[in-house]
Amino acid sequence: MNPLEQHQQNVTRRAFLGNSSLGIGRAALASLLLGNNSLRAGSSPIAGQSGLPGLPHFAPTAKRVIYLFQSGGPSHVDLFDHKPTVEKMHGTKLPESIRGDQRVTGMTSGKNSFPVVKPFWKMRQYGKHGTWISDLLPYTQKIADDITIIKSVHTEAINHDPAITFINTGSQQMGHASMGAWLSYGLGNANENSPAYMVLLSQGTGKNPGQPLFSRLWGDGYLPLKHQGVQLRPGANSVLYLANPPGVTPSHRRKQLDDLAQLNQLQADVLGDPEIHARIAAYEMAYRMQTSVPGLTDLSDESESTLERYGPEVRKPGSFTANCLLARRMVERDVRFVQLFHRGWDQHIALKQQLPAQCKDVDQASAALVKDLKDRDLLDETLVIWGGEFGRTVYSQGKIGNPAAGRDHHGRCFSLWMAGGGLKPGFEYGQTDDFCYNIVENPVHIRDLNATILHCLGIDHRRLTFKYRGLDARLTGVEKSRVVSEILV
Numbered sequence: 001m002n003p004l005e006q007h008q009q010n011v012t013r014r015a016f017l018g019n020s021s022l023g024i025g026r027a028a029l030a031s032l033l034l035g036n037n038s039l040r041a042g043s044s045p046i047a048g049q050s051g052l053p054g055l056p057h058f059a060p061t062a063k064r065v066i067y068l069f070q071s072g073g074p075s076h077v078d079l080f081d082h083k084p085t086v087e088k089m090h091g092t093k094l095p096e097s098i099r100g101d102q103r104v105t106g107m108t109s110g111k112n113s114f115p116v117v118k119p120f121w122k123m124r125q126y127g128k129h130g131t132w133i134s135d136l137l138p139y140t141q142k143i144a145d146d147i148t149i150i151k152s153v154h155t156e157a158i159n160h161d162p163a164i165t166f167i168n169t170g171s172q173q174m175g176h177a178s179m180g181a182w183l184s185y186g187l188g189n190a191n192e193n194s195p196a197y198m199v200l201l202s203q204g205t206g207k208n209p210g211q212p213l214f215s216r217l218w219g220d221g222y223l224p225l226k227h228q229g230v231q232l233r234p235g236a237n238s239v240l241y242l243a244n245p246p247g248v249t250p251s252h253r254r255k256q257l258d259d260l261a262q263l264n265q266l267q268a269d270v271l272g273d274p275e276i277h278a279r280i281a282a283y284e285m286a287y288r289m290q291t292s293v294p295g296l297t298d299l300s301d302e303s304e305s306t307l308e309r310y311g312p313e314v315r316k317p318g319s320f321t322a323n324c325l326l327a328r329r330m331v332e333r334d335v336r337f338v339q340l341f342h343r344g345w346d347q348h349i350a351l352k353q354q355l356p357a358q359c360k361d362v363d364q365a366s367a368a369l370v371k372d373l374k375d376r377d378l379l380d381e382t383l384v385i386w387g388g389e390f391g392r393t394v395y396s397q398g399k400i401g402n403p404a405a406g407r408d409h410h411g412r413c414f415s416l417w418m419a420g421g422g423l424k425p426g427f428e429y430g431q432t433d434d435f436c437y438n439i440v441e442n443p444v445h446i447r448d449l450n451a452t453i454l455h456c457l458g459i460d461h462r463r464l465t466f467k468y469r470g471l472d473a474r475l476t477g478v479e480k481s482r483v484v485s486e487i488l489v
Contacts, residue, residue, distance in 0.1 A: 050188045051184075051185070051186050051187040051188030052185070052186050052187075052188075052464075055186050055187055055458070055459065055464070056187065056457065056458025056459055057458060057459055057460045057463060058458050058460070059458060060422075060456065060457045060458030060459075061381075061421055061422025061456050061458075061488070061489070062381055062382060062383040062420065062421025062422055062456040062457055063190075063334075063336075063381045063382070063457070064331045064334070064335065064336055064337070064338070064381065064382045064383070065180075065183070065336070065337045065338070065382070065383045065384075065385065065421075065453065065457070066327045066328075066331060066338045066339075066340070066369065066382060066383070066384045066385070067179075067180075067337070067338070067339040067340070067385045068324070068340050068342070068362070068366055068369075068384065068385065068386045068387075069164075069168075069339060069340060069341045069342065069385075069387070069388065070342055070345050070362070070386065070387060070388040071160075071164060071210060071211055071213060071341050071342060071343045071344075071345060071388060071389070072160070072206070072207060072210050072211050072343060072344060072345030072346035072347075072388060072389075073160070073163075073345055073346060073388045073389055073390045073391060073392055073409055073410075073414070074345045074358075074387070074388050074391070074392075074414075074415075075345075075347065075351070075355065075391060075392035075407055076151070076391040076392065076410075076413070076414045076415035076436060077119060077391070077392055077393075077394050077407065077436045078119040078120070078121065078134060078136070078351075078355060078392075079133070079134045079136065079137060079359075079415065080123075080132065080133060080134070080149055080151065080415040080417075081132075081151055081413075081415055081432055081436040082123040082132035083432075083434055083435065083436050085434035085435060086116060086118050086119070086394060086434070086435060086436065087118045089116045089118075089435070090116055090117060090118040090400075091115055091116065091117075091400055092115065092116055093113055093114060093115060093116070094114040094115070094116050094394065094395045094435060094437070095435075098433065098435050098437050098438065099114060099437070100438075102412060103158055104158070104408065105158055105159060105408055105409050107348060107397065107408055108393070108395075108397055108408045114393075114395035114396075115395055115396050115400055116394055116395055116396075116435065117394070117395065117396040117400055117405070117407075119134065120351075120352050121134050121135050121136050121356075122134070122135045123135070124141070126141040126142070126144035127144030127145040127426045128145055128426050129144070129145070129426045129427060129428065131144040131147075131149060131426065131428055134359075136355065136356055136359040136360075136363070137359055137363045138363065139363045139364045139366070139367035139368070140363055140366060140367050140417075142367060143367045143370050143371065143419070144426060145425055145426040146370050146371075146374065146379075146419050146420075146425050146426070147370070147386075147417040147418065147419045147423075147425065147426070148417060148418050148419065148423045148424055148425065148426075148427040148428070148429065148487050149415060149416070149417045149427075149428045149429070150415065150416055150417070150418070150428075150429050150430050150444050150449070150484075150487065151413070151415045151428060151429065151430040151431060151432060152413055152429070152430025152431060152432065152439045152441065152442050152443050152444050153387070153413070153414050153415065153416055153430070153444050153445075153446060153449060154411060154412055154413050154414070154439060154443055154444070154445055154446070155167065155389070155390055155411040155445070155446050156172075156411065157172055157389070157390065157411055158390070158409050158411050159409065160211045160346070160389065160409075161211075161214075163389035163390050163409075163411065164211075164213075164217060164388075164389040165216075165217065166389070166446060167389050167446045167449075167450075168217050168218075169217075169221065169475070170447065170450060170474070170475045170476055170477050171477060174216055175216075175221055175222070176221045176222070176473070177219070177220055177221030177222060177223045177227070177466070177473075177475070178197075178216075178217060178218050178219055178220075178221070178228075178229065179337070179450060179453070179475060180196075180197035180199075180218060180229050180336075180337035180339055181197060181218070181219065181220045181221065181223050181227040181228055181229065182223070182227075182454075182464060182475045183196065183197070183336055183337050183454075183457065183459075184196035184197050184226075184227040184336060184337065185223045185224070185227045185464075185466070186459055186464045187336060187457065187458075187459070188336075189336060190334035190335075190336060191333050191334040191335060192288065193288045193289065193291070193292035193333075194285075194288075194289065194292055194293075194296070194330070194333060194334075194335050195229070195230040195285060195289075195335070196227070196335065196336040196337060197218065197227065197228070197229040197230065197335075197336065197337045197338075197339070198229065198230055198231075198232055198330055198335050198337070198338050198339070199218045199229040199230065199231045199232065199338075199339050199340075199341070200231070200232050200323040200326060200327070200338075200339075200340050200341070201213060201231065201233075201318075201323075201340075201341050201342075201343070202318060202319055202320040202323055202340065202341070202342045202343070202361075203342075203343050203344060204320065204342055204343055204344025204345070204357070204358045204361040204362070205344065205354075205357040205358060205360075205361055206344035206345055206346075206347060206354040206355065206357055206358030206361070207343075207344045207345070207346045207347065207348075207354055207358075208344060209343065210343025210344040210345070210346060211343060211346055213341050213343065215231070217341070218231070218339060222466060222468040222473065223466060224274055224275065224277075224278045225275055225278040225279070225282065226278040226281045226282055226285075229337075229339065232293070232296075232297075232326065233318070234317030234318030234322070235317055235318070238293050238297055239286075239289060239293055242286055242289055242290055242293065243290070244290070250290070253287065253290075254287070257283050257284065257287055260283065261280050261283065261284075264276050264279055264280050265280065268280075292333075296326065296329055296330065296333065297317075297326065299314075299315070299325070302325070306325075306372065307325075309368045309371065309372065310322075310324060310325050310364065310365050310368045310369075310372075311364040311365050311368065313365075314365075319361075320340065320342045320361050320362050320365055321361075321364070321365040323340045323342075324340065324365040324366065324368065324369045325365075325369075325372075327340060327369065328369055328372050328373060328376075328378075331373070331378060331382050332376070332378065342361065342362060344358050344361070345358055345388055347392065347406045347407060348397055348406040348407070348408065349397075349398065349404050349405070349406045350403060350404055350405075350406060351405060351406040351407055352403060352405075353403065354406075366386055369384065370384055370419050370420070373420065374420075379419065379420040379421075380420060380421070381420075381421065382420050382421055383418065383419075383420055383421030383422070383423070383453065383456050383457075384418065384419040384420050384421070385416065385417075385418050385453070386416060386417045386418070387414070387415070387416025387417065388414070388416070390409055390410060390411040390414050391409075391410045391411070391413060391414025391415065391436075392406075392407035392408065392409065392410050392414075393407045393408045393409070393410045393437075394407075394410075394435050394436050394437055395407075395408075410437075412437060412438055412439070413430075413432045413436065413437065413438065413439045416449075418487070421456045422456045422488055422489050423456075423487055423488065423489065424487055424488065424489055427487060429442055429444070429484070429486060429487050430442040430443065430444055442486070444484055445481065447476045447477060447479065447481035448481050448482050448483070448484055449484070450475050450476055450481075451476050451481045451482060451483050451484075452483050452484045452487070452488075454475065454476075455483040455488075456488070461474060461475060461476045461481065461483075462474070462476075
């Protein structure tokens with residue numbers, strides 16, 4: 001809703017009289033409201049979980065999303081995009097007709113030659129479709145029949161921060177709302193004891209430390225504050241400032257929040273500021289999470305076979321493996337959008353050493369998550385996405401044969417996979433040229449990808465908007481984008 005329109009609706013006759021008479025009217029208003037038990041925070045309509053009227057726009061194929069974001073840019077050349085020509089042309093100069101006038105990063109812009117370097121690891125075909133997947137991902141190979149691989153994703157961004165901001169918020173510029181915030185805003189929250197959007201971070205063993213991740217990547221932007229992602233941290237203090245201070249009991253906290261909610265409601269009635277409502281809702285959610293979060297992170301009810309399926313780091317808080325299991329536990333509790341950010345994929349150097357280690361971090365747990373959801377009849381209504389902000393170049397960054405050599409950023413084409421939630425299983429879409437460098441068939445811009453994700457959740461991306469600076473802002477921006485219907489069932 002337009003904040004100005006919402007302000008006009010919130011400024012009641014009582015609030016107007018209170019402002020007009022200043023002290024006397026405001027004091028009278030306070031007296032009336034403080035005596036009204038219906039404004040207790042726990043029963044306030046502000047704490048409601050509903051989304052926008054009329055959403056979803058049509059029947060969804062997915063109710064929830066788990067986004068396994070691989071921060072840094074996984075190499076599609078080495079993992080998914082099999083090209084015999086790359087094998088044959090190893091060590092030769094990348095043809096100028098292929099590279100063209102591509103904008104490159106400052107790390108390779110001064111190179112005199114761009115030698116093709118083949119993958120160091122074999123790719124093999126798996127599943128009924130014969131999907132090519134690297135031997136670095138043996139567990140992902142086993143779920144080939146459950147996933148759709150898109151090989152023609154592309155972006156204009158060539159550096160990490162603009163690229164990761166673009167794919168998560170629909171703009172390379174800071175300040176826009178993240179995808180999870182949009183879904184929370186549009187569809188609301190199905191679980192009153194958890195936020196609609198939860199975030200978990202992990203650091204891989206590839207490039208360590210990986211590229212920095214800023215909280216604005218899961219921020220609310222211009223949407224109401226309550227829709228921002230809430231980060232779940234490893235260890236006892238999973239959510240900052242959630243625990244009661246020493247000496248404060250739950251009943252004390254409940255009384256404090258009731259009083260605070262009444263004070264905030266007084267101010268909301270005077271100013272008509274929707275962010276005050278968001279503040280009340282945030283306090284209420286924090287109170288409920290004091291009970292729900294410990295139960296979420298307690299894995300004692302998980303079977304040994306389930307823990308073994310995810311891998312040896314499942315009991316290590318903050319690992320990608322542990323976060324994958326927590327993601328499954330969250331969607332079981334109807335958390336709308338769960339996003340895992342895993343750092344370490346930026347293999348400019350030491351590709352031969354770093355990439356296998358990074359793949360080992362995520363392969364078993366990613367596949368286990370898909371299998372676990374499938375076994376629990378949750379995969380059909382949960383959309384799982386695995387991918388990063390861009391891919392890597394087919395040419396070497398550094399001298400071929402040097403252990404320090406790697407690959408640079410490549411946004412012209414890259415690969416990711418998706419599963420569940422209305423996607424065709426065991427399917428590939430899009431095609432690149434013989435050098436994994438340019439798209440030759442079925443391009444998928446990241447705006448198209450985001451439009452498709454929204455579509456799976458029953459949302460027409462053109463109709464989910466928010467008035468901001470005189471424009472109808474939306475996740476897919478103002479440029480043309482489409483739903484990739486070819487990958488949908």
